[in-house]
Amino acid sequence: MMLKDKIESILPLVQKPARYTGGELNSVVKNKENVDLRFAFCFPDTYEIGMSHLGMKILYSLINSRDNYWCERVFAPDTDMEEIMRERGIPLFALESRDALADFDAIGFTLQYELCYTNVLNMLDLAGIPLRSANRGDSLDTPIIVAGGPCVCNPEPLADFIDVFEIGEGEEVMLEFLDLLNEYKNSGKTRSEFLIAASKIEGIYVPSLYDIEYNEDGTIKSITAKNGAPDKINKRVVADLDAVFYPDKFVVPFVEVVHDRVVHEIFRGCIRGCRFCQAGFWYRPIREKSVDTISKQSQKLACTSGYDELSLCSLSSSDYTKITELLEELLGWAVPQKINVALPSLRIDNFSDELKEKLSLVRRSGLTFAAEAGTQRLRDVINKNISEEEILETCRKAFVGGWTAVKLYFMIGLPTETDDDVIGINQLSQKVVNEFYNNPDKPKGKSVNVSAGVSSFVPKPCTPFQWEPQDTREELKRKQQLLLETCTSKKITFRFHNTDLTFLEGVFARGDRKLCDVIETAYRNGCTFDSWDDKFKFDTWMNAFETCGVSTEFYANRRRSYDEILPWDHINSGVKKSFLISENEKAKKAETTGHCRQQCAGCGSNILNGGKCDALCKNMV
Amino acid sequence: MRSVRIWFNKTDSAKYISHLDLTRCMIRAFRRTDIPLWYTEGFNPHPHLVFGLSLPLGVEGLREPLDIRLNDDTYPTERVIEQLNSVTVPGIEFLEIAEPINKPLEIHSGKYSVKIPCETSAEELCKTILNTVKNETITYEKKVKKGGFKTINVSEHIKYFTASYNKNEVILTFNLPAGNDFTINPVSFCNALFEKIGKKDMLHRITRHKLLMKDGTEFK
Numbered sequence: 001m002m003l004k005d006k007i008e009s010i011l012p013l014v015q016k017p018a019r020y021t022g023g024e025l026n027s028v029v030k031n032k033e034n035v036d037l038r039f040a041f042c043f044p045d046t047y048e049i050g051m052s053h054l055g056m057k058i059l060y061s062l063i064n065s066r067d068n069y070w071c072e073r074v075f076a077p078d079t080d081m082e083e084i085m086r087e088r089g090i091p092l093f094a095l096e097s098r099d100a101l102a103d104f105d106a107i108g109f110t111l112q113y114e115l116c117y118t119n120v121l122n123m124l125d126l127a128g129i130p131l132r133s134a135n136r137g138d139s140l141d142t143p144i145i146v147a148g149g150p151c152v153c154n155p156e157p158l159a160d161f162i163d164v165f166e167i168g169e170g171e172e173v174m175l176e177f178l179d180l181l182n183e184y185k186n187s188g189k190t191r192s193e194f195l196i197a198a199s200k201i202e203g204i205y206v207p208s209l210y211d212i213e214y215n216e217d218g219t220i221k222s223i224t225a226k227n228g229a230p231d232k233i234n235k236r237v238v239a240d241l242d243a244v245f246y247p248d249k250f251v252v253p254f255v256e257v258v259h260d261r262v263v264h265e266i267f268r269g270c271i272r273g274c275r276f277c278q279a280g281f282w283y284r285p286i287r288e289k290s291v292d293t294i295s296k297q298s299q300k301l302a303c304t305s306g307y308d309e310l311s312l313c314s315l316s317s318s319d320y321t322k323i324t325e326l327l328e329e330l331l332g333w334a335v336p337q338k339i340n341v342a343l344p345s346l347r348i349d350n351f352s353d354e355l356k357e358k359l360s361l362v363r364r365s366g367l368t369f370a371a372e373a374g375t376q377r378l379r380d381v382i383n384k385n386i387s388e389e390e391i392l393e394t395c396r397k398a399f400v401g402g403w404t405a406v407k408l409y410f411m412i413g414l415p416t417e418t419d420d421d422v423i424g425i426n427q428l429s430q431k432v433v434n435e436f437y438n439n440p441d442k443p444k445g446k447s448v449n450v451s452a453g454v455s456s457f458v459p460k461p462c463t464p465f466q467w468e469p470q471d472t473r474e475e476l477k478r479k480q481q482l483l484l485e486t487c488t489s490k491k492i493t494f495r496f497h498n499t500d501l502t503f504l505e506g507v508f509a510r511g512d513r514k515l516c517d518v519i520e521t522a523y524r525n526g527c528t529f530d531s532w533d534d535k536f537k538f539d540t541w542m543n544a545f546e547t548c549g550v551s552t553e554f555y556a557n558r559r560r561s562y563d564e565i566l567p568w569d570h571i572n573s574g575v576k577k578s579f580l581i582s583e584n585e586k587a588k589k590a591e592t593t594g595h596c597r598q599q600c601a602g603c604g605s606n607i608l609n610g611g612k613c614d615a616l617c618k619n620m621v
Numbered sequence: 622m623r624s625v626r627i628w629f630n631k632t633d634s635a636k637y638i639s640h641l642d643l644t645r646c647m648i649r650a651f652r653r654t655d656i657p658l659w660y661t662e663g664f665n666p667h668p669h670l671v672f673g674l675s676l677p678l679g680v681e682g683l684r685e686p687l688d689i690r691l692n693d694d695t696y697p698t699e700r701v702i703e704q705l706n707s708v709t710v711p712g713i714e715f716l717e718i719a720e721p722i723n724k725p726l727e728i729h730s731g732k733y734s735v736k737i738p739c740e741t742s743a744e745e746l747c748k749t750i751l752n753t754v755k756n757e758t759i760t761y762e763k764k765v766k767k768g769g770f771k772t773i774n775v776s777e778h779i780k781y782f783t784a785s786y787n788k789n790e791v792i793l794t795f796n797l798p799a800g801n802d803f804t805i806n807p808v809s810f811c812n813a814l815f816e817k818i819g820k821k822d823m824l825h826r827i828t829r830h831k832l833l834m835k836d837g838t839e840f841k
Binding site for chain 2: 005008009011012013016017018021022023024025252254255256303304305306307308338
């Protein structure tokens with residue numbers, strides 16, 4: 001049987017087969033005889049999650065905008081599909097052509113969260129491609145394995161499996177990479193020749209060109225570049241969001257996916273500087289897209305997709321300088337077309353009553369508020385510059401506006417946290433409940449529900465907390481228990497993160513190349529879909545660490561000194577180490593740093609953008 | 622406001638679009654056109670779409686009805702089909718627009734065909750199937766809402782069963798109950814039949830050709 005027939009024969013046997021058929025609206029089918037390069041864009045999780053991802057939509061359309069390149073989509077098959085594929089010898093295939101991945105020139109993975117790493121290995125294995133770069137020979141006939149996404153700010157745990165990492169924003173470097181690959185394939189060059197040449201492209205990191213030496217205590221002694229690869233790899237930054245490529249079509253899935261709507265990124269970076277937040281530092285400097293571009297592009301997308309919802313996306317939408325103007329512009333055409341405009345992370349106090357009324361006409365979601373910590377002291381430590389009064393005021397307004405449910409987000413395990421800070425989460429939640437009952441116009445016969453989502457802090461690379469120890473699992477569990485014991489209200493419900501998952505995330509976030517063996521061992525012993533609570537096999541993971549002789553505490557629970565060489569020190573996010581150190585020191589003293597528009601704190605990230613930062617140009621000249 | 626009935630087909634990989642997903646897919650298709658779809662006037666306005674009868678997942682339909690309401694009585698009906706076909710997805714094609722004659726509740730059965738590709742021994746397979754359907758009772762277990770299973774006896778309800786073959790394939794045709802009160806899923810029937818003759822998971826292609834009324838005439 002041909003591969004296409006084999007695939008056809010198993011589709012009736014699996015759950016939600018439309019995830020594997022392709023043929024969705026706006027998916028791109030080209031004639032493979034007429035293209036120079038074929039790129040398989042892999043999302044290492046299920047279709048429903050991967051199809052929600054904006055970055056994939058952008059890069060898919062970008063690559064396909066070139067007539068001679070064809071980008072297709074690939075997702076991790078769900079467990080029932082995988083089982084049947086393995087049983088019948090069906091290799092991993094791309095949705096558009098249903099061709100096996102081994103037929104492609106390059107295979108790209110986006111790494112959105114650390115716990116997807118075993119899925120990357122599983123997808124390579126399903127594709128019949130050797131897991132380790134070293135075993136892929138020296139020909140370009142085996143696809144080049146490339147990876148990008150936020151996790152590559154510390155790519156080291158996957159260094160043995162990935163040929164090429166694209167560090168930073170992909171809109172420009174992706175085509176530079178493919179152009180080079182095309183050139184080298186046409187001129188019959190070897191894989192190693194290509195990799196050496198690729199390493200000279202700004203933002204490209206070829207891990208095999210770096211030697212890592214370790215000290216006896218397991219810390220890193222040196223990171224040495226070979227064959228002319230740069231000592232530091234600069235993160236790529238797109239200078240002008242109005243000029244950069246943005247799709248005019250989204251692939252519209254048949255099955256319901258997590259985010260099933262038009263999404264528009266209104267700016268990159270964040271002015272807030274919350275010290276725990278990797279995205280807040282990694283996506284710097286601030287760059288805004290203009291109201292006009294956002295409006296035109298999203299109108300086009302709504303038109304070509306038929307979606308009835310438009311969601312704006314950024315790290316903190318209310319910090320967009322012209323947010324009111326933008327919303328008025330968007331609502332102007334969206335409301336008559338029965339399109340909802342959704343705004344995550346919105347501060348309602350910034351808006352006029354008229355605009356609020358318009359928004360509430362189209363808004364479906366409830367109110368959420370990321371307080372992050374229960375006491376003012378701890379919020380100062382993490383530089384979350386909001387006061388208790390601001391939180392309560394927002395909730396008060398929401399209750400007056402008729403809401404009866406509020407979601408609050410908190411973290412436990414933050415640096416310097418004491419039991420009083422943990423109990424503070426309860427106290428703050430209780431104050432929010434009280435605000436509901438203090439509202440004289442509260443709806444009769446209705447109760448309030450304050451849902452507190454309590455996740456556990458994971459210290460991340462490229463943040464001021466990158467040197468901090470993570471709380472142990474036992475300590476996090478104790479703090480969760482403390483919250484439950486000190487809670488006196490039935491109006492407050494807690495939702496906790498699985499501490500085992502948090503712990504593993506912590507190990508990989510700041511891991512080095514010694515973890516490659518652990519990941520492979522865990523994968524070979526049956527770990528995949530680790531971010532799924534029901535599929536996560538903690539004991540198998542712990543066995544893998546033991547088998548490989550790797551200590552988890554070394555990565556998760558150890559305090560690093562400022563002069564230790566960190567596994568990601570050769571990756572330059574633009575933010576200076578001296579700035580991260582000064583922020584860490586200020587954190588210890590519970591001193592805050594104002595946001596970027598109050599005063600430039602001098603993080604240094606604008607250097608990668610020719611000295612420009614959109615936070616700077618507004619109030620400071 | 623006026624009601625119209627649109628006829629469409631759903632073939633190839635579009636047969637894997639579930640009924641729930643199809644509703645969303647259709648609404649989005651309408652939204653990509655200038656067709657003045659009528660929206661309900663409640664707190665949360667939504668367009669009014671009624672499918673004659675859902676197609677089971679994995680079954681192709683050659684002539685499926687979809688009732689919609691148009692807001693603008695002067696909108697040219699032929700433009701509806703033209704507009705929809707310009708924005709449709711692969712595998713779904715809009716065929717015709719007409720005044721609804723029968724009510725969807727009058728649908729009673731469906732006319733199906735099953736094509737089984739086989740390069741060798743088509744004759745033998747055809748005979749086996751014919752004998753099995755003629756001489757044996759074919760049943761399958763259906764999950765019921767209350768939990769548990771109910772045995773459906775297909776042999777009691779199947780009508781006009783034929784089996785023929787050519788050099789590449791075996792072709793079955795038959796009618797099965799399909800309607801609001803009682804439906805026999807052709808997928809379950811085929812699975813039960815193929816299991817009975819020891820050919821589970823045999824590649825095949827089920828197609829619904831048309832919907833019929835109780836008197837055997839075509840639903841219009």
